[in-house]
Amino acid sequence: MTEFPGWLAFGQPEEGLRDLDVAFGRLLIRQAPRAPEFALRLAVLCSARLAHGHPCLDLKILCEPGGSIPAGEAEAGDGWAGPPAWVEGGLDGCLAALAAADFVGDGGGPEPLVLQGHRLYLGRYWRAGRRIREDLGRRLALEPPEARDPAAVRVWLDTVFDEPAAEPPDWQKIACATALLHGFAIITGGPGTGKTTTVVRLLAVLQGLARARGLERGLRIRLAAPTGKAAARLNESIAGALDRLAAKADADLRAALERVPAEVLTLHRLLGSRPDTRRLKFHADNPLDLDVLVVDEASMMDIEMMDAVLAALPAHARLVLLGDKDQLASVEAGAVLGELCGRAEDGHYTPAQCDRLLECSGETVPVAYRDPAGAALDQAVVMLRRSHRFQADSGIGRFAAAVNRGDVPAVAGLLRDPPDGLSLVRTGPSAASSEAWLRDSGALGEAGYPALFRAVRDGRPERAAPPPAWDCWARVVLASQARFQVLCALRDGPWGARGLNRRIESHLRAAGWIAASEEAWYPGRPVLVLRNHAALGLANGDIGVALPVPDPEQEDAWMVRVAFAGATRDAVRWVSPARLPEVETVYALTVHKSQGSEFDRVALVLPDRRSPLLTRELLYTGATRARRALALVLPGEDALLNDAVRRGTRRAGGIWTL
Numbered sequence: 001m002t003e004f005p006g007w008l009a010f011g012q013p014e015e016g017l018r019d020l021d022v023a024f025g026r027l028l029i030r031q032a033p034r035a036p037e038f039a040l041r042l043a044v045l046c047s048a049r050l051a052h053g054h055p056c057l058d059l060k061i062l063c064e065p066g067g068s069i070p071a072g073e074a075e076a077g078d079g080w081a082g083p084p085a086w087v088e089g090g091l092d093g094c095l096a097a098l099a100a101a102d103f104v105g106d107g108g109g110p111e112p113l114v115l116q117g118h119r120l121y122l123g124r125y126w127r128a129g130r131r132i133r134e135d136l137g138r139r140l141a142l143e144p145p146e147a148r149d150p151a152a153v154r155v156w157l158d159t160v161f162d163e164p165a166a167e168p169p170d171w172q173k174i175a176c177a178t179a180l181l182h183g184f185a186i187i188t189g190g191p192g193t194g195k196t197t198t199v200v201r202l203l204a205v206l207q208g209l210a211r212a213r214g215l216e217r218g219l220r221i222r223l224a225a226p227t228g229k230a231a232a233r234l235n236e237s238i239a240g241a242l243d244r245l246a247a248k249a250d251a252d253l254r255a256a257l258e259r260v261p262a263e264v265l266t267l268h269r270l271l272g273s274r275p276d277t278r279r280l281k282f283h284a285d286n287p288l289d290l291d292v293l294v295v296d297e298a299s300m301m302d303i304e305m306m307d308a309v310l311a312a313l314p315a316h317a318r319l320v321l322l323g324d325k326d327q328l329a330s331v332e333a334g335a336v337l338g339e340l341c342g343r344a345e346d347g348h349y350t351p352a353q354c355d356r357l358l359e360c361s362g363e364t365v366p367v368a369y370r371d372p373a374g375a376a377l378d379q380a381v382v383m384l385r386r387s388h389r390f391q392a393d394s395g396i397g398r399f400a401a402a403v404n405r406g407d408v409p410a411v412a413g414l415l416r417d418p419p420d421g422l423s424l425v426r427t428g429p430s431a432a433s434s435e436a437w438l439r440d441s442g443a444l445g446e447a448g449y450p451a452l453f454r455a456v457r458d459g460r461p462e463r464a465a466p467p468p469a470w471d472c473w474a475r476v477v478l479a480s481q482a483r484f485q486v487l488c489a490l491r492d493g494p495w496g497a498r499g500l501n502r503r504i505e506s507h508l509r510a511a512g513w514i515a516a517s518e519e520a521w522y523p524g525r526p527v528l529v530l531r532n533h534a535a536l537g538l539a540n541g542d543i544g545v546a547l548p549v550p551d552p553e554q555e556d557a558w559m560v561r562v563a564f565a566g567a568t569r570d571a572v573r574w575v576s577p578a579r580l581p582e583v584e585t586v587y588a589l590t591v592h593k594s595q596g597s598e599f600d601r602v603a604l605v606l607p608d609r610r611s612p613l614l615t616r617e618l619l620y621t622g623a624t625r626a627r628r629a630l631a632l633v634l635p636g637e638d639a640l641l642n643d644a645v646r647r648g649t650r651r652a653g654g655i656w657t658l
């Protein structure tokens with residue numbers, strides 16, 4: 001019988017170890033009983049880091065004084081400053097112990113862990129990271145046909161960008177030119193900076209140029225997003241951007257626009273994910289049949305998803321990623337977009353690239369963004385810098401920008417005297433169940449959840465109404481649902497989503513919006529889908545609302561169906577609650593789950609105590625889910641908010657440096 005050390009016991013959440021990590025540690029001991037225990041602890045910590053989205057353990061950060069890698073980033077736990085007591089001999093000590101362990105290799109062999117410099121990876125992620133880097137390297141080196149005809153590119157770009165930018169240079173035009181010049185490009189930018197507008201123009205130019213080259217069938221273009229919600233939102237905004245561009249198009253541009261698809265799939269659907277297997281339909285040996293793939297909300301892509309997408313993408317195909325590099329990364333391992341955009345703020349465009357961009361677009365890259373030593377990746381990344389959604393003086397925009405800069409005094413100043421669109425609601429730490437903050441934050445007000453119930457109550461068609469009338473009602477209800485949302489940092493604890501959901505529901509019951517006698521599936525109950533369900537066309541993160549509809553089997557009887565937005569603009573999908581995969585009520589939603597969604601008004605609720613999960617990215621992501629009004633609900637002290645603004649997540653990835 002193998003002896004296991006005491007710290008390797010199942011059910012040790014206080015150590016931050018999941019049972020999975022413990023099982024991994026035990027497996028390693030069985031395989032390599034003579035490995036130093038210190039190396040084993042590092043290996044198990046490496047596995048535990050995955051739960052927090054880190055694909056590797058950065059030993060340098062671990063050993064820094066104040067490096068604070070809490071093994072147990074439990075939601076309610078505190079971070080700690082400095083390495084754990086069992087770390088001996090600093091970075092050199094870690095490296096020596098790992099060198100003596102059979103289960104650690106350099107990536108060339110089958111070892112389950114790989115040590116690369118000062119980073120310890122689980123082999124699976126290291127190999128995926130290396131494939132990503134090699135694949136992107138190949139795509140960056142591709143010279144697409146458009147790059148060979150800068151004069152034609154210039155004509156088309158001048159056609160789709162027919163108005164000068166308010167402030168030169170026109171980064172949107174530069175982004176289009178960049179994506180035309182490379183087989184792989186990233187367009188990053190905050191909310192409303194015009195990523196969708198830009199990509200629609202890009203796709204029109206690509207189709208226009210393809211037609212001019214005599215490619216009669218046009219390019220095969222697919223649009224995708226990591227979640228159903230993000231796909232549905234891109235669907236809407238692509239359709240809007242296409243309409244806007246078509247309104248002023250000449251015949252050539254109209255012909256090109258007709259070949260730009262508006263349908264957006266989830267990445268899982270695009271890759272042909274199947275219910276009972278991890279194997280995808282499309283992969284390296286059965287690639288996707290397409291020439292251009294655009295992925296929106298790419299900040300939500302983790303390493304494995306990126307690896308799967310690249311594997312299934314034909315070698316000649318162009319990949320364009322859109323996303324906000326400052327948003328929270330995927331909860332799965334790896335902040336792929338954040339890492340690829342690590343140098344986007346400063347451009348780093350080489351003189352040769354600036355010349356090419358000028359030739360293709362007529363735009364001059366400002367000196368501040370030039371760098372003779374710029375890397376190949378830098379040339380393919382463009383950051384859009386101006387929000388067209390928020391006025392420069394809008395409360396949400398200013399708050400989000402200050403949070404993003406980590407500017408504590410600016411955040412404090414904005415909250416002291418909040419500009420339009422921003423408000424601060426202070427509550428006592430024990431006020432989670434009180435009605436006051438819910439009223440002050442707008443949740444129980446006219447524009448809050450009562451508006452959803454009013455849409456349910458007032459818009460219900462006559463019993464005999466035809467199906468389109470029921471769809472129309474559902475669309476109005478779903479639109480009301482998307483107008484207001486309570487978001488919280490955490491899932492558990494008094495200010496976490498779970499508890500708040502129950503409390504908000506009971507306040508709505510007390511106010512008479514939900515009848516006291518009604519069952520779990522009362523009309524108006526909003527629910528969040530927690531798992532992908534390919535057969536029902538539902539994806540993790542989709543939100544639906546329960547509604548009563550006539551029962552066709554029994555006269556005068558009603559049945560409950562949950563309405564979800566369908567894949568196309570006006571479609572509604574009705575699903576019986578009995579067929580739904582795992583769902584939960586969603587008056588309060590965690591910021592993590594809200595990625596890819598937007599709401600007119602948001603109440604962003606912070607916890608009353610410190611949590612390592614409360615970071616700058618989380619605040620920024622939560623705040624930028626709001627389009628018109630943001631109420632920040634602060635149950636604890638200001639120091640808590642200030643700490644979060646200061647604390648940027650340090651995702652230990654290293655994919656791009658592998």
Ligand SMILES: Nc1ncnc2c1ncn2[C@@H]1O[C@H](COP(=O)(O)OP(=O)(O)OP(=O)(O)O)[C@@H](O)[C@H]1O
Binds near residue numbers: 172195241
């Ligand atoms: N160059 C521009 N001039 C004026 N308005 C613009 C410009 N670019 C985009 N817009 C407008 O700004 C709004 C946001 O644009 P868009 O949806 O393209 O941004 P986005 O970055 O994709 O936003 P999201 O945050 O939803 O991802 C739209 O109403 C769009 O019409």
